[in-house]
Amino acid sequence: MLGVVGQLAHFDVEFTTDEIVLGSDTDPFTGRHRHCAGDGASHSGEPHDVGIHAARSKTQDDRHVRYEAIVDAEHGGAGLAARHRSVTAVWLVETHVAKSTRGDRRRVRGGRDSVASMDTPHDEAPRFRFAPSPTGFFHVGGARTALFNWALARRRGGRFVLRIEDTDAERNRDEWIDGIIDALAWLGISADDPTFEGPYMQSDNRQAHIDAATRLYESGHAYYCDLTPDQIAERAAADGGAGYGGWSRDAGLGPGPDRVLRFRVPDGTTVVSDGVRGEVEFDNGVIEDFVLVRSDGSPVFNLANVVDDHLMGITDVVRAEEHLSNTPKQQMLVTALGWAVPRWGHVPVLVNEQRKKLSKRRDRVALEQYRDEGYLADAMVNYLMTLGWSAGDDVEIRPWAEIEQLFDLGGVNLSPAFFDVRKLGAFNGEYIRALDTVAFIDAVDPWLPTQWDRMRFSRIAEHIQPRLTTLSEAAGVVDFLFSDEPVRDAPSWDKVMSADYAAGLLDAVIEAYATIDPAGFDAATTKAELERVMEPFSLKLGKAQAPVRVAVTGRTVGPPLFESLEVLGSEETLRRLRAARTDLVS
């Protein structure tokens, strides 16, 4: 049996020592001189004409030699197998993708372009989907999942289908739809892009869900059950605390009031083939006969999900890991319904500092909140993509166009990732600094008080740009340029103005600045004048500027002082200096 996974495949070849000579120089695949069995060091080399890029011996004993090879898709696994047969009589070729171990997954990673593509029946353009349930805000974890799907859909020339899972409808539909569409658009997932499709509403498919349920009942895959949750709990307790336990399985009940429809879970095992985690095996015996239709006639998530995906022609389901345990149920439903099983891909969840799944109750998870605080969409997107995924190199900050080309499920990590706002902030600062000044001014604008003079702000903009982590901090940094009076920070004042030189220096500065022609009151001049008058004080510029800074801005920290003075102007600067000098006396 041979399975080729994508363009590149790794697989083991086992053969007996009867067929090759141990220690020989002959490559068993090509007949050329190549590796010695057991010669693990010589695993690099030129591609071979049958498409073997590399082969290396893995283990050996006196009966078997195991080879691992990377094969070119052009020549195909089948061709290779044929070649084997022509060379020797008995070959045992097998893929590694047998169990859900990390190692197995790793071996399929070479197949970056089309994970498991030759094993699946979907030849047409892949259709991905993003299926959020409307909660009133957009979860950052959902954002990442959406981005993953978007990247995949774009690169593989497929579609990104948006479906809103609104089964428990309470709020206003249009409101959710707009919120979700807006959030996606902010991330760069535009409903106007040809890759985008939807939104569809799960609730619109209700009849199809019911029809599927009926089909399942009629075909014997589902049965009615009249037990209430309380009764189940009672029986389970009496029985030793199992679960539902299939009580009504063979009761032969028909439809009726207060009856739920349950899926008859078949015996055996269900193997979920996952593009991120390899193959995951579930023993059906541990899966209860789950409910498909509630006693009020409404379809349940697992059913609705499967039906919707089928209706929408979804070929690839990429979602958070919390759904992995549901997947065998969904796969059984798909199979019972006679539909094609999609390719699954379960990406790890995002967690908080306590390593718990990000929750809206405890954690700051609303994408909108980050947007409102002045995180740039590009920074957020870039950061989100580094959580649980890397391109395999040392680069973290890279444009979306590149990410889109590089992203693949095989590169996704298996463990939960901590959503670290500090690192997000570092990314954001990076992106803010990368903006040209005009773009920066444009970007901060929404965070500036409307009455502020934009011209005035633009004169100081380049100086605050490298100092920001978020755009919302901008106003607080330069507020002294727009207010009548600086807001005096008491600790700053006390610390700086208590210096014995403060009063004398202020006097000297006031005198010097008063003689500067207001038209020539620029950064260079004010700096030069301060440097001149501070000489008798034997101070460094850093010390000498402190009283001036506090007098004019109210604080010890802020944008470069002389540039600030220039923007503030001669008159206002002098007024503030004099006011401070006066207050210093009392």
Added chain:
RNA sequence: GCCCCCAUCGUCUAGUGGCCUAGGACACCACCCUUUCAAGGUGGCGGCACGGGUUCGAAUCCCGUUGGGGGUGCCA
């Protein structure tokens, strides 16, 4: 309880049996630059959870333990 997944610096990650004395980024510390604070530059601190195997050789493969996460609904 049962099922599933996972395990490299504090955090996000690189790592696909020898290129590993384990690399990068964030954070932290120091120094340089400097007009405060940033930014920038240089350097530093810091990790393969543990125990067994397999192998000439293990962060890497196997088993176990421990730890973490997710699921186990007439939620999605």
